Amino acid sequence: LAKTTQPISMDSYEGQEVNITCSHNNIATNDYITWYQQFPSQGPRFIIQGYKTKVTNEVASLFIPADRKSSTLSLPRVSLSDTAVYYCLVGNQAGTALIFGKGTTLSVSS
Amino acid sequence: EAGVVQSPRYKIIEKKQPVAFWCNPISGHNTLYWYLQNLGQGPELLIRYENEEAVDDSQLPKDRFSAERLKGVDSTLKIQPAELGDSAVYLCASSLGGRSAYNEQFFGPGTRLTVL
Numbered sequence: 001l002a003k004t005t006q007p008i009s010m011d012s013y014e015g016q017e018v019n020i021t022c023s024h025n026n027i028a029t030n031d032y033i034t035w036y037q038q039f040p041s042q043g044p045r046f047i048i049q050g051y052k053t054k055v056t057n058e059v060a061s062l063f064i065p066a067d068r069k070s071s072t073l074s075l076p077r078v079s080l081s082d083t084a085v086y087y088c089l090v091g092n093q094a095g096t097a098l099i100f101g102k103g104t105t106l107s108v109s110s
Numbered sequence: 111e112a113g114v115v116q117s118p119r120y121k122i123i124e125k126k127q128p129v130a131f132w133c134n135p136i137s138g139h140n141t142l143y144w145y146l147q148n149l150g151q152g153p154e155l156l157i158r159y160e161n162e163e164a165v166d167d168s169q170l171p172k173d174r175f176s177a178e179r180l181k182g183v184d185s186t187l188k189i190q191p192a193e194l195g196d197s198a199v200y201l202c203a204s205s206l207g208g209r210s211a212y213n214e215q216f217f218g219p220g221t222r223l224t225v226l
Contacts, residue, residue, distance in 0.1 A: 041220075042217075044201075046215065046216075085152075096158060096166075100145075100152025102152055
């Protein structure tokens, strides 16, 4: 299973765009890239998932270069409520073999 | 629609005592997961069920941990006897299952276990 590396923490201010990059050099051909968000005292919550190029939903965008060895989660105009831990995961298409690392703790200040 | 339900939310026990956690997945979800999460760490998979069959329990410490998913719906995770190092949050998640598409995992709020 491909391992991922992401920054331990990031700080931002309200209204800014936040980009969290994750490296996954050993990603397999059939692996998908998925990001989850976790607030304190809650279970993780799915944010976005992609295989290549760019994926966008109402919450975030996911950018995946052609070699797929890294990916970037982009959060537009963050607010205080976006303060959370963000996990980058690489796994099979079924999403059953996910390995969570330590994630990136994003702190948003006013 | 109700999400994944877990109970209890908090449990405090003394070491060597048994403890059980219960999970009710989202209706219609065939895949059920139990994770353990230590403070400052990401969740670690303990066991995955496809319906009532445990298909991945390689990370479950079988000397003291057991799980069951009778009738392929609710599930219980048991620890007997509990040790101090078992203090953690135990998360249950469920997903639709199937092979044709990515299956988003929906997590419950977790049970915070404290072993004294």
